[in-house]
Amino acid sequence: MGVKLPVSTEWVLHCATTLAQLEPGSSASGAQLAQYFDLPAPYLAKQLQSLTRAGLLAATTGPRGGFRLARPAGEITLLQLVEAVDGVAPPYECREIRQQGRGALAPEDCRHTCVLAARMADAHQAWRDSLAGVTLADVLGEIPATAPARTRRLLNGS
């Protein structure tokens, strides 16, 4: 029971946070990121591709190729990352049961969104607003000051 985001949501958030710590212009490959967090590389690659398609990551080719942020960390929100991989569909689906069965309302009484669906949509929007208010730059501001140097050393050997 209960609504669940896939385990890969955590992967995506951590990989993006990791890429946000690299020197501008540096990148890390999917294989490196998979190793960094001990994740299944093929499945992670799919998520990284979704982030690239969404314009959040840029894929570079060549021997030093890999992924980097496609824009500044202050312009990438947690909502964008989550929705890029998990989709934008709201968790509550109104199937208009108010229009079926013995109590079915007439179509003319259902021109407006069902009150219950509207309140569920409000809650989803509150969730979205919360995640839209946090950028990768905000996240970097809350990790130890020594973290980026360590991340760069482990990933880029710099």
Added chain:
Amino acid sequence: MGVKLPVSTEWVLHCATTLAQLEPGSSASGAQLAQYFDLPAPYLAKQLQSLTRAGLLAATTGPRGGFRLARPAGEITLLQLVEAVDGVAPPYECREIRQQGRGALAPEDCRHTCVLAARMADAHQAWRDSLAGVTLADVLGEIPATAPARTRRLLNGS
């Protein structure tokens, strides 16, 4: 892909809203509610039992038995209804991948909740707060003034 609440969430919200429209002391059976919305009775019965266990509905026995709200409509929130049937587990699960793989942080660096998990928890709390701010009485205040009389007529023949 995407996080989904079960279809039964809509059932539960509508059944509770329906019961909130009955005369005080009146009840409706699970079979009546199933018919009212054309829902599978055995599966709906399970949801109604969950609401009863959560103290939101009261089950009465006897020939006119059934379900009624266990407390005033102003004291039952959408959050209570949703969590009674869908559980309280947050959708984002932090599996501490920051502590695994080549980039694994030392345990002493993980005494605090991961920043990403904390921000995902904030968003879940925003969703909860939104739904906790809406009672069944609020919902009744937004449906047509003629609705309760119709609901009573169809369900209790009164």
